[in-house]
Structure formats: C-alpha cells, structure tokens
Amino acid sequence: MNPKILVIINPNAGRKLAKLDWPLIESQLISRQIPFEVRFTRFSKEAIKLVAEAIENVGFTKVVAIGGDGTINEVVNGIFQQKRFPTQEITLGVIPIGTGNDWIKMFGLPKKYDQAIDLIQKGNTFIQDVGRVKYHIGNKTNDRYFVNAAGLGFDAMVTDNTNRKKEERKSSTLSYFTNMIKSLYKYKSPPVKVLINKREVLNGQLFTLSLAIGQYTGGGMRQTPDAIMDDGLFDLMLVDRIAKTKLILNVKKLFDGKINQLDEVTMLRTESLEVVSDANLMIEVDGENIGHGPFEFELIPRSLKVIVGSGSN
Numbered sequence: 439m440n441p442k443i444l445v446i447i448n449p450n451a452g453r454k455l456a457k458l459d460w461p462l463i464e465s466q467l468i469s470r471q472i473p474f475e476v477r478f479t480r481f482s483k484e485a486i487k488l489v490a491e492a493i494e495n496v497g498f499t500k501v502v503a504i505g506g507d508g509t510i511n512e513v514v515n516g517i518f519q520q521k522r523f524p525t526q527e528i529t530l531g532v533i534p535i536g537t538g539n540d541w542i543k544m545f546g547l548p549k550k551y552d553q554a555i556d557l558i559q560k561g562n563t564f565i566q567d568v569g570r571v572k573y574h575i576g577n578k579t580n581d582r583y584f585v586n587a588a589g590l591g592f593d594a595m596v597t598d599n600t601n602r603k604k605e606e607r608k609s610s611t612l613s614y615f616t617n618m619i620k621s622l623y624k625y626k627s628p629p630v631k632v633l634i635n636k637r638e639v640l641n642g643q644l645f646t647l648s649l650a651i652g653q654y655t656g657g658g659m660r661q662t663p664d665a666i667m668d669d670g671l672f673d674l675m676l677v678d679r680i681a682k683t684k685l686i687l688n689v690k691k692l693f694d695g696k697i698n699q700l701d702e703v704t705m706l707r708t709e710s711l712e713v714v715s716d717a718n719l720m721i722e723v724d725g726e727n728i729g730h731g732p733f734e735f736e737l738i739p740r741s742l743k744v745i746v747g748s749g750s751n
Contacts, residue, residue, distance in 0.1 A: 443474040443531075443558075444498040446485050446513050448505035452535040456504055463504065463533060463551050470559065474502070485509060489516025493523065500529045502558060506536020511584060511724035514568065514742060518583045526565060531558040531745040538725050540654040541586040544667055546747035557747050564746045566667040567651050572734040573721055584723035585742065587650035587662070588735065590713060591628070592677075596621045596656070597722040615657070618689075622682045630731070631714040632676065639706065640678055644719070648675040649711060649735055653695070655725075662705075663695030670739040674711065676704040711735040 445467075449457035467474055475496075477488045485503075492498050493516070503513040510532060517528050533554045534542050545564065548554055569584045589597060599617040627643035648655060650662040650673045662673035680702040691697045698705045713719070715731035722728065 439499055440497040441473060442498065443472060443500045443502050444489070444492050444496075445474045445476040445502045445504065446479065446489060446509065447476060448479050448485065448509040448535075451505035451509055452537065456535045459535070459551070460504075463555075466552060466555055470555065472555070472559065479509070479512075483512060485512035486515045486519060489513050490519040493517070493520040493528065497522065499523060499527060500531070502531040502533060504533045504535060506534065507538050507541050507586065507725045509536070510541055511726055514585050515583050517742070518568070525568075525741050526743055529561070529563060529743050529745060533558075538657045540657065541652060541724065543654045543658070544586075544652045545744065548747060557745055560745075562746055563743050564668070565740045565743050567670060568738045568741045569649070569651055569672065569723075570736050570738060571721070571723060573729040574731065575729045580729060582723055582728055583738075584651075586652040586724050587648055587655045588721060588723045589649075589655065590647040590719060590721050590731075590733070591630075591644045592621065592625050592646035593648055593655075594720040594722045594727060595625055597725055598720065598727045601725075601727060615689075618656070619686070622685065627679065628715060628718045630719060631712075633712040633714070634706065634708045634710070636712075639704070640676060642678055644715075645677040645680055645702075646675075647677070647713070649673075650675070651737075656692075659692045660695035661692060661697055663698070664705075668740055670737060671707040671709060672711065672735065672737055674704075674706040674708060676706070677702050678704075709737050 447456055479485045503510050517525055534549050571582055571588055573580055596618045599621055627645050630644040632640040648661045650665045651667055653660050653663055653665045655661055661675045665673040697703055713731055713733040719731040
C-alpha cells in the first residue's frame with residue numbers, strides 16, 4: 439500500500455484552466471506537506487489506464503481527480519478495472535475544474551482549490567452506488583462504469599453536440615441549455631424497447647431517458663430530483679413522446695426538479711434495465727458519449743468511497 443496520493447489531472451479541463459492553475463494547486467499540496475505523485479492525461483480515456491496501472495503496480499489507495507465529470511468518470515473506471523484492492527478500499531477525492539460539475543453537487547464539494555484540498559485532508563467519506571452499462575461500438579460489446587447518470591436518446595444527442603463545442607473551445611456553463619434548444623429541431627425519436635426484469639415499460643418511440651444515481655445532469659438540471667446516492671437503486675426518468683413546443687414551455691421544470699409533473703414523463707426505480715435498439719440510439723455516461731445500443735444496465739451498490747463535504751446527500 440502506497441501512502442502517497444495519486445493525482446490525475448486533465449490539463450484540458452475547464453478550457454485548459456487545469457493546466458494553467460496546476461502550479462497553484464501543486465504549491466498548495468506541497469505547502470501542506472501532502473505526499474503525492476501526479477500523472478497528466480494526454481488524450482481521452484487515458485486516465486482509465488493510468489489509474490488502473492498505478493493502483494496495480496504501485497499500490498495507491500488514494501486518488502485525486504483534477505478535472506470535470508468526464509475526468510472523474512475515467513478515474514472511477516480505472517479504480518474498477520484494477521484487481522489489486524476491493525473498490526471500497528480506494529478513496530476518491532476531487533478538485534473540480536470543468537463546465538458541468540454535476541456529480542460534485544451531491545456532495546457539497548467546493549470549486550475553490552484551497553477548500554477542496556481542506557476536504558481531502560479531513561478525509562470525510564461516503565460510499566456511493568456505481569452503475570455499469572454494457573454497450574456497443576460496431577459489433578463489439580464494451581463495459582463502462584458511471585457515478586452520476588447515463589442518458590439515452592435526446593439527452594445523448596445534446597451531450598454530443600455540447601462536447602463538440604468543448605473541443606472547439608466554444609463551451610460555457612450555458613452550452614448544454616443552448617444546445618438542447620438547437621437539437622430539438624433535429625432529433626427524431628427512434629423505436630426502442632425498455633425492459634425492467636424482462637417486463638416492458640416502453641415499446642415504441644423514445645424521446646429521452648435518464649438513468650441516474652445522482653440528481654443533477656446537464657450543468658444543473660434535476661431530471662431525477664429524488665435520487666439517493668446509496669439506496670441501491672437507479673432513478674429512471676423516461677419520456678416517450680412529447681410535443682417540442684410543450685418541452686420548451688416547460689424547460690424550467692428540468693432545472694427545478696418538477697419535470698415529473700408532466701404527463702409524458704414516467705419515473706421509476708430499478709436495480710437493472712435493458713434497452714433494445716439498433717445502432718441509431720446513442721448513449722452518454724457522466725457527460726461522455728461512448729457508443730450505441732443495445733444496452734444492459736446494472737447497479738453495483740455501495741461500491742465507491744468518495745471524499746465529501748458538508749451538505750452531502
């Protein structure tokens with residue numbers, strides 16, 4: 439077991455703010471005499487490999503992610519890919535830098551670096567549930583873990599458009615909302631089957647679906663306002679058909695947690711979910727687009743130990 443903290447930093451997070459501010463964060467870690475080793479990611483998904491190999495080969499049991507929701511997701515996948523320690527024996531801390539930062543909202547994590555480092559030093563932890571999805575790229579089946587939410591259909595399309603803007607360095611805190619409005623006029627609902635325990639809950643056109651552990655997505659929307667991070671259940675928000683004008687008129691409900699008041703919205707809870715579809719149905723997990731259907735989801739209860747702040751859920 440290595441007493442040092444493994445620090446994973448995505449230098450591109452926050453439109454390269456992570457790279458710019460790393461010397462400041464580094465100096466604070468050093469001044470507090472926090473022992474650490476740092477790894478910089480160079481490309482998408484590299485953090486998964488860096489974390490898994492560092493835990494396997496060096497024995498780190500404390501990992502700090504510096505970045506946004508996507509960086510956190512990759513670090514978590516590295517924790518779950520390694521086989522040296524049970525996942526609950528590895529502690530994840532976060533210094534948030536990003537545009538969405540939805541996961542941190544559930545745990546009262548501050549965006550100020552010194553305050554985030556304070557929490558890492560205090561080491562108060564919470565063990566949350568984690569989701570796993572089987573998805574496809576072409577004919578290949580893949581696995582991906584997620585800590586906040588997965589989105590299908592319209593949700594995935596908006597996330598894809600938002601991520602493209604990030605790559606062009608044209609993103610902001612309002613990017614998800616503006617891309618949502620623009621995407622409404624392009625999106626076509628595909629035919630799907632959604633099953634819980636082999637029982638159909640939808641057989642028809644899907645507008646959007648969110649399968650969540652946390653409450654927040656899309657930079658602050660609350661599509662699953664009653665989600666609890668350690669209750670052993672996904673919260674499912676499902677919309678089959680809805681008039682686009684009605685959605686626009688009720689967009690406020692996406693942010694204030696009242697979307698379930700609409701007749702077209704179905705809210706359920708489940709430990710697993712199956713979505714049968716063709717390759718036209720895309721998916722995003724924790725704000726990262728990863729592939730297409732069909733999909734199989736399962737919940738892994740209380741499997742990730744995370745450092746939390748005050749006001750955590």
